[in-house]
Amino acid sequence: MTTTTAPPELESQPGRLNRLREALAIVFSSRTAVVGLAIVIFWLAIGVISLFWTPYPPNAQLFDPNLPPSAVNVMGTDHLGRDTWSRIMAGTQVVLLKTRLATDPRVVIPGGVAIWGVIGAVLVGGLLGVNAGYRGGAADQVIMQVLDAFIAFPVIVLYLVIVTALGRGDVIVILAITVTGAPGVARLVRGLTMDIKTHDYIRAAETRGESKWYVMLWETLPNARGPILVDAMLRVGYAIFAIGTLGFLGLGLPPPDPDWGSMVNDARKYIYSNPLAILWPSLAIATLVIGVNLFADGLREEITRYQR
Amino acid sequence: MSERIHPLALQAADKLERGRISRRDFLRYATLLGVSVGTAYAMAACAPAGAPAASEAAAGEAGAAGGITRGGTLRKGVLVQPVDHPARLSWLEGANAVRLVNEYLTETGPDNITRPYLLESWEASDDVQTWTLKLRQGIKFNNGDELTADDVMYSFSQWLDPEVGSSMLGLLSYLDGMNSVEKVDDYTIRLNLTSPNIGVPEHLFHYPAVILHRDFQGDWVKQPIGTGAFTLEEYIESERAIFKARPDYWRMGEDGKPLPYLDEIVMVSVDKDAAVAAIQAGQLDTLFKPRPSDFLALKDNPDLQVKSVATANCFVVRMRVDQEPWDDNRVRTAMKMCQDRQKILDLSYNGEGILSIDAPFSPVHPAYAERPIPAYDPEGARALLEEYAAEKGVDLPLKVTLATKNDLSEPEIAQALKELAAPGGFEIALDITEPNGYWDRWTEVPLGITIWAHRPLDTMTPPLAYIADADGAPVPWNETRWVDPEFSEKLAQAELTLDIEARRQIIGDLEDIMQERGPIGNSYWTNEWEIFPKSFHGVIAHPSNFDFFYAVWKQQ
Structure with a gap:
């Protein structure tokens, strides 16, 4: 009997496609996830469009301040006579699409502050959690006690400490989201690791003589990715809130480039004379957070069902 | 040259015509505002004779x-x-x-004129170095004791005692402690200044300068004795x-x-x-x-009713002249030219204020000399910056960082200026922090926006901010480090000049120096409001x- 082996590239193509198809099938089998995804895609599209076009330059003071919505300014103008819709559009970029590094000349990297913040939290929290869960004993005690101490602080206090100590800027906000998000991720990953490390394939890897780092990074974490992914999606929602909260406290991203939280804070001062100005950025934050949460919830439901 | 009439004097003439103030009140008011006696009499003659007096605002409203x-x-x-x-x-x-x-010896009113309060009158010697203060008689504290010179002496002793830590100590720097304060009789105090100063009546209305009872122990909440x-x-x-x-x-x-x-x-x-x-x-x-x-x-x-008043409060865009690029007057001038003053006022203060001329002198000051409001001129600014850039071998736009705080109108001014200065050749990065973050470094940042509070007299702010001390070092609040010998000399002259017309000439020169080579851009003076049912x-x-x-x- 002869056996023929297909070249690896031919074998992997259908595999990847299949996996993508399976992932999409999971998303599309949940109505909740579809609605969430639609909202997220809407804002992503708005953000991408705003990279090339907005009705008016978002920082240009072209109109009278605090104008109500009209054909010229569909969402009215803010307290500095800037077009609110143009600023809402551009505000999407900093949340989802781009991060400005405080370099001279300024460098912009793809991926918004919320996205990088969550990536930071997942990386830091994931590494700490997998170490605590896998190593156990004193390492577990020390890591988790320190992280619990962080969790004990109110999140806003941690934001204030970080921003006051380090200043303002996109990277600082990313750091704030990372520091406040990492303990939660670590707790989740530790729990998953403690379960996974009882499985036979971990024993097999240890018997093969693999290093602890190999077992943690190549055997444990990939098998925990489903819950971590769902948690990360939820954390994008928290991160958007965090950016909004920092902006609202006047500690967020530096003006004049728009971010939704700062827009709410600015408009709040004029709430009696121009109440709609506070509504638009609030709605933007709320819809994007709801979209991300619905998507994550839908995914969790379907993944759980799929695993059963 | 025709005499400049203070706008408040014109308002007073209107009130006189409508019978709201007496002829005597008008003349006193107008002359205090710097209108010459002859002109004041001529203005008063235009009003109907025997107009009824109603000097108190409350009484005027009572009629209605x-x-x-x-x-x-x-x-x-x-x-x-x-x-x-x-x-x-x-x-x-x-x-x-x-x-x-508690009350003050003097009172500077909303019209910016200082009048006696607990004092009956004051008198300055010709060289404005000796001031005689006469107390009103028959005023009683709320514990029944009569107000006498002893209470005033005690209050001065508290202001001038370094142990107490009063800001009056710095303000009354022309007094050599209590050696300069003399009790003449039970109702008269004499101040013998070590250097002449015309601001004594205004200084006695500085907000910590309330008159204390002679037995005051140091805690007002426990011992709230006042008149x-x-x-x-x-x-x-x-x-x-x-x-x-x-x-x-x-x-x-x-x-x-x-x-x-x-x-x-x-x-x-x-x-x-x-x-x-x-x-x-x-x-x-x-x-x-x-x-x-x-x-x-x-x-x-x-x-609700809204009462507003013009002031000398301002938000100053100030540039440190000991640091690049602000050490070059062309760059400072370019920044000043990038102010669209009306637009900045409209966007940051609802249009509620008076436009300014980049000098620390407001139209509400008695000796203010009127000058045209500079126009927004980004092309002119760019030309100056191009000249500077060619000479220094730097590229335009010129990158600068503007620091300020975020609690009042500063963020709006900063954002407006950033946009307005872009066509002029500046690229402004904003460094806006919470108030303490700015107050910790307000004298240090190269470019910043600082709020300067209202002071009633034209000669009160410049000595705090735009001169050097006796050793030639900029005074502590000189946040720009700008010291100009001609300015300092003329300011010292103005501080000795009581006559309003003569002082206005000097103030005019000071305004010109500031506009030509000064370190500040100042778009407007704010209004303040009282809002009541x-x-x-x-x-x-x-x-x-x-x-x-x-x-x-x-x-x-």
């Missing part, structure tokens, strides 16, 4: 309202701050509480303060009985957002120092946000 009524409570939203020794007051909120109980119209009933920090009317106050009301008209003042410690909501709900009557957004929120409320009368909007409630009355 059908008579003053007594009683009622005024509730004000203001932070109730810790207060101990009034000489140490460093915030206006606390000073406004103390001001209800004022109200007595302290309760003072709970960060909660509330309650003041009750005093039955034997020395000033008399229009109805022939002692002031005040109100029974009670209640201060409620809330932040401004909460105060605005409480006013709209009728839970408070007014709030301390409304912000532009509070003004916008309340100005159209049909139950229409049922309150006699409310005064003061440029320094000082409360005067002794003649306020409430329609019952």
Whole structure:
């Protein structure tokens, strides 16, 4: 009997496609996830469009301040006579699409502050959690006690400490989201690791003589990715809130480039004379957070069902 | 050259014509505002003879309202701050509480004119180095003791004692401690200045300068003894303060009985957002120092009245001349040319203010010399910057960082300037922090926006900010490090010149120097507001946000 082996590239193509198809099938089998995804895609599209076009330059003071919505300014103008819709559009970029590094000349990297913040939290929290869960004993005690101490602080206090100590800027906000998000991720990953490390394939890897780092990074974490992914999606929602909260406290991203939280804070001062100005950025934050949460919830439901 | 008439003098002439003030009041007022006696008489002659006098704002309103009524409570939203020794007051909120109980020797009114208060009169020697202060007689403290020169001497001793830590000590730097303060008799005090100064009456109205009882021990909350119209009933920090009317106050009301008209003042410690909501709900009557957004929120409320007053408060874009690129006057001038003053005023202060000329002299100052308001000129700015860039071998746009704080109108000014300066060749990065973040470094940043408070006299701000000390080093508040020998010399001259016309000439020269090579851009002077229910009368909007409630009355 002869056996023929297909070249690896031919074998992997259908595999990847299949996996993508399976992932999409999971998303599309949940109505909740579809609605969430639609909202997220809407804002992503708005953000991408705003990279090339907005009705008016978002920082240009072209109109009278605090104008109500009209054909010229569909969402009215803010307290500095800037077009609110143009600023809402551009505000999407900093949340989802781009991060400005405080370099001279300024460098912009793809991926918004919320996205990088969550990536930071997942990386830091994931590494700490997998170490605590896998190593156990004193390492577990020390890591988790320190992280619990962080969790004990109110999140806003941690934001204030970080921003006051380090200043303002996109990277600082990313750091704030990372520091406040990492303990939660670590707790989740530790729990998953403690379960996974009882499985036979971990024993097999240890018997093969693999290093602890190999077992943690190549055997444990990939098998925990489903819950971590769902948690990360939820954390994008928290991160958007965090950016909004920092902006609202006047500690967020530096003006004049728009971010939704700062827009709410600015408009709040004029709430009696121009109440709609506070509504638009609030709605933007709320819809994007709801979209991300619905998507994550839908995914969790379907993944759980799929695993059963 | 025709004589410049102070705008307030023109308003006074109008009031005279309509019978709101007496001829004598008008003449005193006009001459204090720098109008020459001849011109003042000529202006007065245009009014009908024998116009009836009604000097008090409250009385004027009483006629319209059908008579003053007594009683009622005024509730004000203001932070109730810790207060101990009034000489140490460093915030206006606390000073406004103390001001209800204790009073000053002089009073600078909303018209920016300083008049006697607990004093009956003052007299300066020709060289303005000896000042004789005469106290009113028969004024009693709320413990029954009569106010005498001993109380004034004690108050001076507290202001001038370094152990007490009063900001009066620096302000009265022309006094050699109590060696310069002399009790002539029970109602007369003489100040022998070590150097001449025309600002003595204004300095005696600096907010910590309330007159204390000679037995005061150092804690005002425990020992609230004063000559004022109200007595302290309760003072709970960060909660509330309650003041009750005093039955034997020395000033008399229009109805022939002692002031005040109100029974009670209640201060409620809330932040401004909460105060605005409480006013709209009728839970408070007014709030301390409304912000532009509070003004916008309340100005159209049909139950409220808004009184506004022009001031010398300003937000100064200041440049450090000892650091690049601000050491080059072309760059400083270019930045000044990038101010579209009307637009900055409209965007950051609802258009509520007077445009300015990049000098620390406001039209409300008595000796202000009028100059044209510079136009927005980005092309001119760019030409200057191109010249600078070619010489220095740098590229345009010129990258600079503008630092400021985020609690008042500074962020709006900064953002407006960033946009306005872009076509002029500047690329401004904004570094906006919470207030303490800026106050920690306000004298250090190369480019910043700093708020400078109202001072009633034209010669009061420049010595704090634009000169050097005796050793030639910039004075501590000289945040720009700009020291100009010609400016310093002329300023010293102005400080010795009581005659308004002569001083206006000098101030005009100082304004020209500032515009030509000075270190600040100043787009406008702010208005301040008092917002009250229409049922309150006699409310005064003061440029320094000082409360005067002794003649306020409430329609019952």
